[in-house]
Amino acid sequence: MLDDTAKKIDAKRLRQLALCRCRGTAMIEAVLVLPLILALLALLFYLGGAMQRHERAAIASRYVAWRAAAKAPGPQPAPTGSNAEIKESFFVGLSGASAAEGSADVDADISSGYPSEPSEAWATAAGSVSFEAESLARAYADRLPSGVTGRVTVQHVATVPLWTQITSGVSVGRHIRLDGDWRFTDHVVNVEHWHDDQARANHNLDLKPAPTQGPVDAVRDTFYPELENALSPLAGGNDLARALDRFYRLYPGYAGPAVEMQWNEALGFY
Amino acid sequence: MMGGEEAKEVQGLSVKRPLQRSRARQECGGDFCLFTQPLSPLVPQPLRRHCRNRGAIMVVTLLALVLLASTVFYVFNVGQHLTQRIETQNAADATAVASAGAIARGFNTVAMNNVEAARLLALVNVLDAVPQAVAYTHEDQQAVLKALDRQLVAGVGPDAYVHEGLVLARDTVSRQVDMLAEVDVALNGSGYDVAAMTHFAAPDGSRGKLWEAIVGLGELSEATLSQLAVGVQSHAHTAARVNQMGDSASGGFALPLLAGDAMAVEQNDFEAFRGPVVDGLLPLEQDDKITNRGPFDVLFGWRIPVFDTTLRDRPVTLTQGFSLDTGVPTPPLTETESRTVTGYATWGTYRYIRGAAMRLGVGEGPSTGQYYPGALTFDPERPLVPSLWRRRIQFISDRKINALFPGTAPANVVRDPEWVTDFDTAAAIAQAGTPSVAYTLYVNFIYERRDVGGVQGTPELEGWGLSRLPGYRSLPPSARQVPYLWKDERIETSEDDQGVQTQAHQFLYAVFVGINVGQEVAVRNPNNFIGSERAALPGPVNFVKDEAPQRGDAALQVLGVAHRPKRAALWARAFDGTRPDADSVAVAQAHVFNNHSWDLWTQMWHAQLQPVEDLDDWARSLDDRPPSGSFPWLIEGDLNRVGDYLKAVAPWAPELLEH
Numbered sequence: 001m002l003d004d005t006a007k008k009i010d011a012k013r014l015r016q017l018a019l020c021r022c023r024g025t026a027m028i029e030a031v032l033v034l035p036l037i038l039a040l041l042a043l044l045f046y047l048g049g050a051m052q053r054h055e056r057a058a059i060a061s062r063y064v065a066w067r068a069a070a071k072a073p074g075p076q077p078a079p080t081g082s083n084a085e086i087k088e089s090f091f092v093g094l095s096g097a098s099a100a101e102g103s104a105d106v107d108a109d110i111s112s113g114y115p116s117e118p119s120e121a122w123a124t125a126a127g128s129v130s131f132e133a134e135s136l137a138r139a140y141a142d143r144l145p146s147g148v149t150g151r152v153t154v155q156h157v158a159t160v161p162l163w164t165q166i167t168s169g170v171s172v173g174r175h176i177r178l179d180g181d182w183r184f185t186d187h188v189v190n191v192e193h194w195h196d197d198q199a200r201a202n203h204n205l206d207l208k209p210a211p212t213q214g215p216v217d218a219v220r221d222t223f224y225p226e227l228e229n230a231l232s233p234l235a236g237g238n239d240l241a242r243a244l245d246r247f248y249r250l251y252p253g254y255a256g257p258a259v260e261m262q263w264n265e266a267l268g269f270y
Numbered sequence: 271m272m273g274g275e276e277a278k279e280v281q282g283l284s285v286k287r288p289l290q291r292s293r294a295r296q297e298c299g300g301d302f303c304l305f306t307q308p309l310s311p312l313v314p315q316p317l318r319r320h321c322r323n324r325g326a327i328m329v330v331t332l333l334a335l336v337l338l339a340s341t342v343f344y345v346f347n348v349g350q351h352l353t354q355r356i357e358t359q360n361a362a363d364a365t366a367v368a369s370a371g372a373i374a375r376g377f378n379t380v381a382m383n384n385v386e387a388a389r390l391l392a393l394v395n396v397l398d399a400v401p402q403a404v405a406y407t408h409e410d411q412q413a414v415l416k417a418l419d420r421q422l423v424a425g426v427g428p429d430a431y432v433h434e435g436l437v438l439a440r441d442t443v444s445r446q447v448d449m450l451a452e453v454d455v456a457l458n459g460s461g462y463d464v465a466a467m468t469h470f471a472a473p474d475g476s477r478g479k480l481w482e483a484i485v486g487l488g489e490l491s492e493a494t495l496s497q498l499a500v501g502v503q504s505h506a507h508t509a510a511r512v513n514q515m516g517d518s519a520s521g522g523f524a525l526p527l528l529a530g531d532a533m534a535v536e537q538n539d540f541e542a543f544r545g546p547v548v549d550g551l552l553p554l555e556q557d558d559k560i561t562n563r564g565p566f567d568v569l570f571g572w573r574i575p576v577f578d579t580t581l582r583d584r585p586v587t588l589t590q591g592f593s594l595d596t597g598v599p600t601p602p603l604t605e606t607e608s609r610t611v612t613g614y615a616t617w618g619t620y621r622y623i624r625g626a627a628m629r630l631g632v633g634e635g636p637s638t639g640q641y642y643p644g645a646l647t648f649d650p651e652r653p654l655v656p657s658l659w660r661r662r663i664q665f666i667s668d669r670k671i672n673a674l675f676p677g678t679a680p681a682n683v684v685r686d687p688e689w690v691t692d693f694d695t696a697a698a699i700a701q702a703g704t705p706s707v708a709y710t711l712y713v714n715f716i717y718e719r720r721d722v723g724g725v726q727g728t729p730e731l732e733g734w735g736l737s738r739l740p741g742y743r744s745l746p747p748s749a750r751q752v753p754y755l756w757k758d759e760r761i762e763t764s765e766d767d768q769g770v771q772t773q774a775h776q777f778l779y780a781v782f783v784g785i786n787v788g789q790e791v792a793v794r795n796p797n798n799f800i801g802s803e804r805a806a807l808p809g810p811v812n813f814v815k816d817e818a819p820q821r822g823d824a825a826l827q828v829l830g831v832a833h834r835p836k837r838a839a840l841w842a843r844a845f846d847g848t849r850p851d852a853d854s855v856a857v858a859q860a861h862v863f864n865n866h867s868w869d870l871w872t873q874m875w876h877a878q879l880q881p882v883e884d885l886d887d888w889a890r891s892l893d894d895r896p897p898s899g900s901f902p903w904l905i906e907g908d909l910n911r912v913g914d915y916l917k918a919v920a921p922w923a924p925e926l927l928e929h
Contacts, residue, residue: 033331040338051349062360118504125497132486133493176512177364181374184873215386224479230462239650240449243630250626252570
C-alpha cells in the first residue's frame with residue numbers, strides 16, 4: 001500500500017517535472033522562426049511589387065517610344081512633357097505616397113538612335129552598285145530619323161532599410177522602335193502637333209527650310225557642296241546669298257490652299 | 271496496478287532498449303533541449319513520447335520555410351516570365367512595325383529619290399541661270415541707283431515729302447547693289463563657275479555634280495529595291511533582339527521571309543522625267559486622276575483651276591491705278607467675279623523651282639502688267655524687290671529648260687542690260703530708231719492724302735516700285751514736275767452717314783531711270799549631251815504599270831515574330847523542365863499602305879499594326895523559305911521551332927488572338 005502510494009507520488013512528480021521542463025518551448029521556437037517566415041512573406045510581397053513595377057516599366061517604355069515615333073498627343077516625358085504624367089498614367093497604386101512600404105519615383109526619357117546593322121546592310125548593298133549610291137545611303141541614314149528609344153526607370157523608395165540592402169529597388173523598362181518610315185512630313189506631321197501651320201506658311205509662297213525628312217541636304221553634301229562653299233563666305237551679311245542658299249536647297253513642298261483646322265479644346269491639339 | 275505496470279515498463283525499457291532512451295535524449299538534446307539531465311527511468315512512456323515530439327514545430331517550420339522560399343522563387347520566376355512575355359510581345363510589335371517600316375522606308379526612299387531627281391533636273395536649268403541673272407540685275411539696279419541719286423540732286427520740286435521716299439528707295443537699292451556686287455563676283459568673277467554643277471559636261475570635262483547626283487539617286491533606288499527583303503529581315507531581327515533586354519538567345523524575323531520582294535518594279539528611261547518636271551504628272555501615263563495622282567497634286571497641292579473662258583458670270587470693277595502714257599487715270603478694268611471651273615491642271619518641279627527663284631524679286635501686293643511693286647522697307651526674304659530679277663531669271667531659265675524638254679516654256683528673248691540713263695540721249699536714240707529700245711524703266715512712288723471735311727491731311731507713302739514699259743515711253747510734258755520726275759493724281763470722293771465728305775488723293779510720282787537698248791544674247795545650255803549620253807541616263811523607278819500593289823495586297827502584309835527561350839531566373843533546375851513550348855513566341859501583324867497615291871513617287875508610304883489574321887497561313891509560309899544563308903542571322907533551328915509552335919497553336923488562333 002505504501003509502495004503504491006510512493007509510486008504514485010513518484011510518477012506524479014516526474015510528470016510535473018517533465019511538463020515543467022517542456023512548457024514554453026513551442027512559443028520560443030515560434031518566436032525564433034517567425035521573423036524568418038515574416039521576412040520571407042515580406043520578400044514575397046516585395047518581389048511581387050517589384051515584378052509589377054518591372055512590368056509597368058516595360059509597358060510605359062513602349063508607350064513612350066511609340067508616342068514619340070508617332071508624334072502623337074498624350075503624356076510625354078520631360079522636358080517636353082512631365083514625368084509626373086507618366087507616373088500618373090502607368091504607376092497608379094505603386095506610386096502612392098501614402099503607401100506604408102514606400103513609394104515609387106519615375107523617370108522617363110526619350111532618345112533617338114537605332115542599332116546600325118540595318119542601315120549598314122543597306123549601305124553595303126548600295127555600295128555593290130556604286131560608291132556614290134553607298135555614300136548617299138549613309139548620308140540618308142545619318143540625317144533621317146532612325147529609331148526612338150523610350151526608357152522608363154522606376155525607383156522604389158523603400159522605407160524599410162532591409163529592401164535597400166537586398167536590392168537597389170530600380171526597375172528599368174526600355175523599348176526601341178523604328179522611328180517613322182521617312183514619310184514626307186512637310187505639312188502632314190510636323191513637330192509635336194498634328195496641325196497645319198506649315199501649310200499656312202507655305203500658302204504665302206515664302207521660301208522655307210527643307211522638310212525634316214527630305215533628301216536635299218544629304219544629296220547636296222554628298223554631291224555638290226561647292227555652291228555652298230562659294231556662297232557661305234557672303235552669307236553672313238549678304239541677304240541675297242542667304243536667299244540663294246535657301247532657294248537651291250528648296251525641296252518640293254506644299255503650296256496648295258491653306259487647310260482650315262479646328263482646335264480641339266478637349267484634346268488639346270488640332 | 272497501473273502504477274506497477276508502468277514502473278515495470280519503465281524498468282523494462284531502461285534495461286532492454288537503451289538505444290531508444292539515448293535517441294530520446296538526442297532528440298531532446300542539442301541547442302533546443304530544455305532537459306539538462308537525463309530522464310529518470312521512472313518517467314512514464316507517454317511523457318517520454320511527449321518529449322520526443324519536441325522540435326516537431328521546428329521541422330515543420332523548416333519545411334514551411336523551404337516551401338515559402340520556393341514560393342518566393344516561384345513568384346519571382348512567374349513575375350519574370352510575365353515580364354518577359356510582355357517584352358516579347360512588345361518586341362513582336364516592334365518587329366512587325368520595323369519590318370513593315372523597312373518596306374515603307376524603301377518605297378519612300380525611292381519616292382524621294384525620284385522627286386529629288388526631278389527637282390535637280392529643274393534646278394540644273396534655273397541654277398545655271400542664276401549667275402547671268404545676277405549680273406544683269408546688278409546692272410539694272412546700278413542704273414536705278416544712278417537715277418535716284420540724280421533725282422536727289424535735282425530735287426523734287428514743290429512736293430518736298432517725295433524726298434523722303436527717294437531716300438528710302440535709294441537705301442534699299444544701294445543695299446541691293448552691294449549684295450549683287452558681292453554675289454556677282456562670287457558667281458561670275460571669282461573663278462568659281464556654277465557650270466561645274468549644272469552642266470552635264472562641265473567646262474573641265476568632268477560630269478556636272480548635279481548630274482552625278484541624278485545618276486546616284488537612280489542607283490540608290492535600284493539598290494534599295496533589290497535588297498528590300500534583306501532589309502526587312504535585318505530590321506526585324508534587330509528590333510526583336512534589342513527589345514528583349516539583352517537575351518542573347520532571343521531573336522525574331524518577319525514573315526514572309528522574302529517580304530517586299532514581290533513588287534513588280536521597273537526603271538523607266540530618262541525621258542519619263544518629262545511628266546514630273548514639266549507637267550507635275552506621273553510619267554508614262556501612269557497618272558490616274560482618281561487613284562494615282564502622284565505627289566505633285568495630292569501631296570504638294572501644285573494645281574490651278576482651269577476656267578471656261580467663254581463663260582463669265584458677273585463683271586466686277588478693279589481699280590488699276592495710273593496711266594503713265596496719258597497722265598490720266600486708266601479706265602477701270604472689268605473682270606468676272608467668278609468663272610466656271612472646268613477642271614484643274616498641275617505643274618511640275620520646273621515651275622516650282624523657277625517660281626522660288628523668281629520670288630526673290632517679287633514683292634507683296636498685286637503685280638499686274640509691267641508694274642513691279644516694292645515694300646516700304648527692305649525685306650531680307652525677298653532681297654531683290656523691287657527689281658527686274660523676276661523677268662531675268664524667268665527668261666533665262668525658260669531658254670534652258672526648253673533645251674532639255676522642248677516646249678516647256680515660252681521662248682522669250684533674253685536681252686543684255688545696256689542702259690541709257692540720260693533723258694535727252696534716250697529721247698534721241700528713240701527718235702533715231704537704232705538701236706532699238708527694248709523698254710523704258712521708271713521708279714514709281716505712290717502717296718495718299720486723305721482730306722476729311724475740307725481739312726487737308728498729310729501725304730503718306732503707300733509704296734514704291736519699278737515700272738517697265740515696252741519700247742521708249744516718254745511721259746507727258748504737262749505732268750513733269752522737275753527734270754526726270756513726273757506727277758499724276760487721282761481723286762476719289764466719298765461721304766459718310768453724317769454727310770462728312772472725304773477726298774482720297776492718290777499721287778503717283780515717276781522717276782526716269784533709262785532705256786534699255788541691249789540686244790538679244792545667247793544663253794548657255796547646261797543640257798549639253800553628246801550622242802547617246804542622254805538616253806543612257808537613268809530614269810525614274812516605279813511600279814510596273816497596272817501592277818502596282820493595292821490596299822490589302824498580301825505583298826504588303828508582314829507578320830513580325832519575336833521569340834526567346836523560356837528560362838527560370840531562379841532555381842532553373844527545379845523550375846525548368848522539358849516542355850513542348852520551349853520558347854516564348856509572340857506575333858504581330860503590320861501592313862504597308864499609301865493613303866495618297868499608290869506609286870513610287872509619293873513619299874507617303876506608311877507602316878501600321880493591324881490584327882493578326884490567318885496564323886496558319888503565316889506558319890505554312892515558313893515551309894517555302896529561301897535556302898539557309900540568305901539571311902545569315904536567322905538560325906534554322908529557331909525557324910523550325912517557331913514554325914512548329916505556330917502550326918500547333920494555329921487552331922486556337924481565333925481565341926488566342928482575340929483582339
